[in-house]
Amino acid sequence: MSKMAKIKKEKQTAWQRFCAWVNGDTADRPLMPADPPAPRKTKTDKNKKQKTVxxxxxxxxxxxxxxxxxxxxxxxxxxxxxxxxxxxxxLPLFGSPDNPAVNEVVERYVEKGLEETGAVNMVAGMILDYRAFDTFGESSVLFLAVTCVTMLLMRDKNNTSKDEDLLTAREHVIEGYEEDIILTKIARLLIPCALVYGIYVVLNGHISPGGGFSGGTIMGSALILFAVSFGMIRMSRFFTYATFKKVTSCALLVYAASKAYSFFTGANHLESHIPLGTPGAILSSGLILILDICVGIVVACTMYGFYALFTKGEL
Amino acid sequence: MENVRIIAGIILVAVGLFVYITATIGLFRFHYVLNRMHAAALGDTLGILFVLLGLMFLVGFNFHTLRLGLIICFLWMASPVSSHLLAKAEFVTFKHIKSECEVVEK
Structure with missing residues (x-):
């Protein structure tokens, strides 16, 4: 009976230790000891000597x-x-004119890019069709970066004291009362324009210069402007940590799913059922529009997340 | 007519560059934050107005002119507001502001 209990206890402790390890702090071996290290034990202390052994x-x-x-x-x-x-x-010598990367790849992109991807903007066709996997990695890197910043800088019950909570509450009150009238008036004019312009740049990614990354940055800056001028409380009415998590991970999942479809069909020589459309129209060039929207959403959320976490420590 | 347009554009760009040079000299010569900010804000508004007007003349009157006008609108809305916020931050945080400039008590 006691053995069973012991085994159970050990299992529990292993699981608990794993949990503690995931949480970044173990009870017996703290990562960052808050107290200064204990003074050296003298030889006369018998109990303590055993412990040191x-x-x-x-x-x-x-x-x-x-x-x-x-x-x-x-x-x-x-x-x-x-x-x-x-x-x-x-590898072949860097920069020599006979390299295959200089001749064959470029020729292929320039000559068959429009025909194969359907995108008038050749850069969009390259990064979101031929090299979409690479772009997926870039978006994942952004997502990972903002996740790490969240782990380090997010304020919650574990890493804030009561005084700090009071301080942030006071800051919120001050933000609510002292609105800068010049800033708020201009922000009311600029935020809708910036958001619409960002959406335009994202949706026109395959037609004109722009795309997910630049459009997402514009939308993110509009969100940051909103947070600056109207405060975090009003921001949290439509953009909280929960929405951030859902929107970003959904965008990444949609990207992965849609690109996996095209990889699957392409690798197995199956016919892709996504029409390429007429080049130059908004609804054309297959998956590039969807991928652009996903990348734009991820970039916008990441921009705003960095700002909010570094300034306030909350989302 | 074509020559007049191009010459007007060049003159406007030159005036804008002159404003920018003045602003840059002011930015480096002044010592106090508010003075330097005044110089920088001048360059950001008046200089950009002249340069973009000159570009409008140079490009001719088509769709790009409208875009340049929109850029002027955006910069004239955004730049003075950011200068205002910077000045406000300086006013709020600097203790001895009365030794640097006159302060009107409300």
């Missing part, structure tokens, strides 16, 4: 693991560096 044992185990970890890290590093160096030696 046990902790020293743990320390030795940790050290052994640590040395293995270090050796593995060095080996893996050396292996990766060797592979990369060998690959670099195999």
């Amino acid at each position: 046990s902790s020293r044992k743990e320390g030795i185990e940790l050290n052994r693991f640590g040395s293995i970890y270090r050796i593995c890290a060095v080996l893996i590093g050396v292996a990766v560096v060797t592979v990369l160096m060998v690959t670099v030696l195999q």
